[in-house]
Every structure is written in C-alpha cells, then in structure tokens.
Amino acid sequence: MRAVRAIARILAIATMAAACASPLRAGDDLTALARLDPAASGLADTASGGVTLDLALSQPVPFRVFLLADPPRLVIDFSELDFGPSRAEALDRSAAVTRFGWGLIRPGWSRLVAELDGPYRIRLAGMQTSATGEAALNVTLDPASATDFAALAANAPADTGRWSFPAAAAVTEAKRRQTGEAPLVVVIDPGHGGIDPGAEAGDMVEADIMLTFARELAESLRRAGMTAVLTRERDEFVPLETRISLARDAGADVFLSLHADSLPEGEATGATIYRMDETASDTASARLAERHDRADLLAGVDLAGQDDVLAGVMMDLARTETRPRGNRLASEIVAALGAAGIKTHRHPIQQAAFSVLKSPDIPSLLIETGFLSSRKDRERLNDPVWRAALQSAIESALEKWAVADAAEARLLRR
Ligand SMILES: [Zn+2]
Structure with missing residues (x-):
C-alpha cells in the first residue's frame, strides 16, 4: 500500500509540474491551439495485459493524468486541445477500454476519458517534445489489484468531479411565478x-x-x-x-x-x-x-x-x-x-x-x-x-x- 501511495504522490507531483509548466490559463488568447494528429495517435492493449495511449500533438500542452473509480476510468485533462473532427472511438484498438471519449469540458480545458474494464495503475505518464516542437504524450496502464486501484483513485485531484463548475446552489426560496408583466x-x-x-x-x-x-x-x-x-x-x-x-x-x-x-x-x-x-x-x-x-x-x-x-x-x-x-x-x-x-x-x-x-x-x-x-x-x-x-x-x-x-x-x- 505504501508503494502505491508513493507512486501516486510522484504522479501527482509530475502532473502538477506539468500543469504548472506553462502560465496558460483558461481564457488566454491562444494564438496557436495544440492540435491532435489522429493518424499518429492510438489506444492499444499491451503484452502485459495493460493499455497504452499515444497522442501526437502539434505542440506541448499542460496536462494531468488520474484515475477515477465507479466505473474505473483513466482521465487526462489538458489545457485546451483541438481534437479535430475525428471521433475518439476511431482510435480505440484496446479490448480493455469499454468506452473512449474526448472533447472540450470547460472553455480553455479539454478532457479525455477512457472507461476501463477493470482496475489498473498508471505505469507511465509523460510528454516528450521533439526538436521540431511537436509533442508526444504516452500514458501506459498496468493491471492492478482492486485495493491498489481504489487507493489510486482516492488520490485523484479533489476538483475532478466538479472541475471548476459552479456548485449547485441550495434552493431555499421558490422562484416567483411569472405573471405576464415581464417578457417570459x-x-x-x-x-x-x-x-x-x-x-x-x-x-x-x-x-x-x-x-x-x-x-x-x-x-x-x-x-x-x-x-x-x-x-x-x-x-x-x-x-x-x-x-x-x-x-x-x-x-x-x-x-x-x-x-x-x-x-x-x-x-x-x-x-x-x-x-x-x-x-x-x-x-x-x-x-x-x-x-x-x-x-x-x-x-x-x-x-x-x-x-x-x-x-x-x-x-x-x-x-x-x-x-x-x-x-x-x-x-x-x-x-x-x-x-x-x-x-x-x-x-x-x-x-x-x-x-x-x-x-x-x-x-x-x-x-x-x-x-x-x-x-x-x-x-x-x-x-x-x-x-x-x-x-x-x-x-x-x-x-x-x-x-x-x-x-x-x-x-x-x-
Ligand atoms: Zn440527448
């Protein structure tokens, strides 16, 4: 269990570092949005029973990787990324991924979600930049025990569920009914x-x-x-x-x-x-x-x-x-x-x-x-x-x- 926590902590630091690597914030005027190259990207099973995801991007972007439970999911959040017209499912060649989706989740922020067929742990999550400025993101998952997975998912960033969505306000007072005096x-x-x-x-x-x-x-x-x-x-x-x-x-x-x-x-x-x-x-x-x-x-x-x-x-x-x-x-x-x-x-x-x-x-x-x-x-x-x-x-x-x-x-x- 301690080893699992340590890995989770290293990952958290790695992803935080990635998220802090750039001063980009939602709403900033991005002159060039990072674009996905679907032909050079893919999701496939590994020989060790895991899953590997490769994303080819036109430029590096801040990102973070984490796991969520019920159902088990791999989630990657990016500073806004242009996924282009191709659909996520088209890249999915993994039997372990039961559903694969991506898209804009908030202005300035994109999310990729892979629903998994069981418990996994993140072996590798890294982005490499080439001499020409393109970036390659690889995330590799290995099978894990249910207990290890639960511990990892419990370490997901606290804001994942709500992201930065406004919390639902508690409704204490009923809205006054319209009486036709103002536009509907x-x-x-x-x-x-x-x-x-x-x-x-x-x-x-x-x-x-x-x-x-x-x-x-x-x-x-x-x-x-x-x-x-x-x-x-x-x-x-x-x-x-x-x-x-x-x-x-x-x-x-x-x-x-x-x-x-x-x-x-x-x-x-x-x-x-x-x-x-x-x-x-x-x-x-x-x-x-x-x-x-x-x-x-x-x-x-x-x-x-x-x-x-x-x-x-x-x-x-x-x-x-x-x-x-x-x-x-x-x-x-x-x-x-x-x-x-x-x-x-x-x-x-x-x-x-x-x-x-x-x-x-x-x-x-x-x-x-x-x-x-x-x-x-x-x-x-x-x-x-x-x-x-x-x-x-x-x-x-x-x-x-x-x-x-x-x-x-x-x-x-x-
Ligand atoms: Zn509908």
Whole structure:
C-alpha cells in the first residue's frame, strides 16, 4: 500500500509540474491551439495485459493524468486541445477500454476519458517534445489489484468531479411565478456537448444539431418578445446539474432541454415531449434518462447530492405546483405540433426521471425533436424549413401557455 501511495504522490507531483509548466490559463488568447494528429495517435492493449495511449500533438500542452473509480476510468485533462473532427472511438484498438471519449469540458480545458474494464495503475505518464516542437504524450496502464486501484483513485485531484463548475446552489426560496408583466424567460438547453457528443448517426452528431436548433429557437422566441438564454453557446461539456443552476441564475420561467437521441430499443420516430417523473412511462424512457446521467458520470462528474437540493418543502412544491404547470406546457406543445402538421411520436408525451428536469420551481421539459436512430427523423432534422416549423410551434405553445399560467398565478396570489 505504501508503494502505491508513493507512486501516486510522484504522479501527482509530475502532473502538477506539468500543469504548472506553462502560465496558460483558461481564457488566454491562444494564438496557436495544440492540435491532435489522429493518424499518429492510438489506444492499444499491451503484452502485459495493460493499455497504452499515444497522442501526437502539434505542440506541448499542460496536462494531468488520474484515475477515477465507479466505473474505473483513466482521465487526462489538458489545457485546451483541438481534437479535430475525428471521433475518439476511431482510435480505440484496446479490448480493455469499454468506452473512449474526448472533447472540450470547460472553455480553455479539454478532457479525455477512457472507461476501463477493470482496475489498473498508471505505469507511465509523460510528454516528450521533439526538436521540431511537436509533442508526444504516452500514458501506459498496468493491471492492478482492486485495493491498489481504489487507493489510486482516492488520490485523484479533489476538483475532478466538479472541475471548476459552479456548485449547485441550495434552493431555499421558490422562484416567483411569472405573471405576464415581464417578457417570459425561456432557458434553452442544447443537450450534450464537448466530451459528450450524445447520439451519432453518420456525420450527424446530436450535440451539434441541438446547438444549431437551440440558436434558431432562441431567435424565434426573441422575435416573439421573449427572453431566450442558452445553457451552452459552443461545443463544450456542461454537467446536468450546472444546466439547472444556469437556468436558475438566468431567472428562467421555463426550461426546455433539446435532444435528438438514438433509441435502439424500438423504432421510435417523431417529436416527443418528456416530463419529469420518478416513474418512467416505459423501459425505453427509463434507459434514456439513465444514459443521460451516465454521460455525466463518464465525463468525470458526480451526480451525487443533487437530490439533497430538492429536500422537503421544495420537493412538495415541485410535485404539487411546478409539474402540473410543466404538464400543461407539454400538452400545449403537442397541440401546437398537431396544428402545424408536425409528425409526433405515437405517444407524444412520456415521462422519466431526467436529472436535468429536477428544478423544483421551474417548469422543465425535455424535447426529443426527433430520434437520430430514425432515418426519417434525420432527414427532418436536416431540413431548415421543418426545423423552423417546429420552432414556431414551440414558440406559439409557449405564448398560449404563458397567458394561462400567468392568469393562474394571479388567482393563486389572491
Ligand atoms: Zn440527448
């Protein structure tokens, strides 16, 4: 055990030294971002039953390497690195790595995560710079006992789970309901991003498509006099809990999370509105909610503690007041989709325990604009005319809903 600790300490010093080697900080104007050369990079099994990762970079960057448990993961954080258009999985030739991903995790910071099939230890983690200025990062893992692995993972930097994400504020006071006197504040949440691309089909990536859709929807809502705020403006990772905090900070009257997931369990097609409920409407919905939580976990974010925020009184408020308001909005949207002749799922309103919908006092819905697993939905999502029709239906539903919702708020205040 002592040897394990010593190794962990040496590694910690090595990675700290690497992290301190450059004065670069997030937000600095980088004239040349380090780029990955995928052709010269790869992830493969070693003869000793371990894993070796080689990354060829256009220039050295500060980095740190550590292990996380439950599930076992190797994580490498870099000062912002341009991974280019290639997908991480394409480089994975290791049987020991069950899932491999990378991407921007915060402005100025990139992360690579390899989910491992068991306990390993870091044998080697080093970056070499060539005479021409390029850099080669090698990280080699050896198999380890579960006990050794647990000790190493316990030595992960303290900020890994939260990185520099703002901590979720404890919700003690309910947000005042909108009464129609001010523009409706709609927080639009483009699903996934950065290290978590979401669903993929051919060259279509859910995170990118939803960012485009969110920008277009925001424009449409602003033209109608509403205030629209996005939870992310670029291809970066935002934890589910942070999306809720951002909505709260923006003073959201409504929160809409936008998705185009794949549903391998069935032949799902058409727009679908998901509302928050502890009981899922079916297995596919339950798995969808689980997959979204798992994407956070794989990115190194710990979801624990979120339910504590919703303790007691706030939970009651969510159940008795906020959820019925969200349900009414779901019905308005489905009605507007019908009126606009937009194809919906045969059960257009579904429910599951989506973490991103857990705001106790902000009506929150998750909209599957379509499913990337469906060819027809992919065609529709690629069609700007169809997207505009869906956006306009959402806009008119929000308008109708807000009027009725404000009337109810005024009545309750009396
Ligand atoms: Zn999604």
